[in-house]
Amino acid sequence: MSLVTEHSVDVVLPCLNEAGALPWVLARIPDGWRALVVDNGSTDGSAEIARSLGATVVPESRRGFGAACHAGLMAAEAEFVCVCDCDASLDPGLLTGFVRQVAAGEADLVLGRRRPQERGVWPLHARAGNRALATMLHRRTGLRLHDLGPLRAARREALLGLELTDRRSGYPLQMVVRAADAGWRVREEDVPYLPRTGKSKVTGTWRGTYHAVRDMRAVLAEPPYATAAGGAR
Incomplete structure (x- = not known):
C-alpha cells in the first residue's frame, strides 16, 4: 500500500490572491490527499479557481497568515x-517524505529548510530576518534550525494540542516554540525554494519583514508552554 493511500492527509494552503499560482500548486498535491485552500479575502477569483480544480475552500475573513493557517487546521479532519x-x-509533492517520517515515529514535526534555486529568490532582508529569528529560537528552545519556512507536517491532534494563539506572522514560530516546549522531535529537511508567483504579502518588502519579525519577537517573549501530554506521540 502506498503512503498516499495508507495515511489520511490534509494540506492547508493559506491563500490571498494566488490565482496565478493555484493550478501549479494543486497539480502537485499527492493523489489521495485533500487540499484545503484557505481563502483569506482574495479578490482575484482564487476561491473559484481552487474549487474548479477540486480543492476544498475554507473562507477566513480575518486577515493574517496565522488566521488562515489555523482556520485550515480547524477544518482539517485527516490524521496528518x-x-x-x-x-x-514550494512544491507540496515533497510533503510525502515529511509525512512518512512523522508516520514512522521518526519525528513529530518536520520542517522544510528552503534552498533558493535562483539568485534573488530569497531577498536579503527576508533572509537576514530569518537568520536572526533562528538564532533567537535556539536561545529560547535549544533547537538548531536554519529556517522557519511554511512547508511542514505533523499529526493533527498533536497540533491542536499546542493550542496556538497567534493569528499573524508569528504563527509558524509559535508552532515550533510550543512543540519544543512539549518535547517534540523537530526535524529539518532541505527543499528547493523556487521563484514565487506574484509578490509576497509578508517578506516582499523591508516593512513586511519588520512586521513579521516584530510578531515573532512577541512569540519568543511568551513564557514556556506546558502541555499535559508531553510529546506528540
Whole structure:
C-alpha cells in the first residue's frame, strides 16, 4: 500500500490572491490527499479557481497568515496535516517524505529548510530576518534550525494540542516554540525554494519583514508552554 493511500492527509494552503499560482500548486498535491485552500479575502477569483480544480475552500475573513493557517487546521479532519505556501515557491509533492517520517515515529514535526534555486529568490532582508529569528529560537528552545519556512507536517491532534494563539506572522514560530516546549522531535529537511508567483504579502518588502519579525519577537517573549501530554506521540 502506498503512503498516499495508507495515511489520511490534509494540506492547508493559506491563500490571498494566488490565482496565478493555484493550478501549479494543486497539480502537485499527492493523489489521495485533500487540499484545503484557505481563502483569506482574495479578490482575484482564487476561491473559484481552487474549487474548479477540486480543492476544498475554507473562507477566513480575518486577515493574517496565522488566521488562515489555523482556520485550515480547524477544518482539517485527516490524521496528518501539512502546511504549504500557495504561491508556487514550494512544491507540496515533497510533503510525502515529511509525512512518512512523522508516520514512522521518526519525528513529530518536520520542517522544510528552503534552498533558493535562483539568485534573488530569497531577498536579503527576508533572509537576514530569518537568520536572526533562528538564532533567537535556539536561545529560547535549544533547537538548531536554519529556517522557519511554511512547508511542514505533523499529526493533527498533536497540533491542536499546542493550542496556538497567534493569528499573524508569528504563527509558524509559535508552532515550533510550543512543540519544543512539549518535547517534540523537530526535524529539518532541505527543499528547493523556487521563484514565487506574484509578490509576497509578508517578506516582499523591508516593512513586511519588520512586521513579521516584530510578531515573532512577541512569540519568543511568551513564557514556556506546558502541555499535559508531553510529546506528540
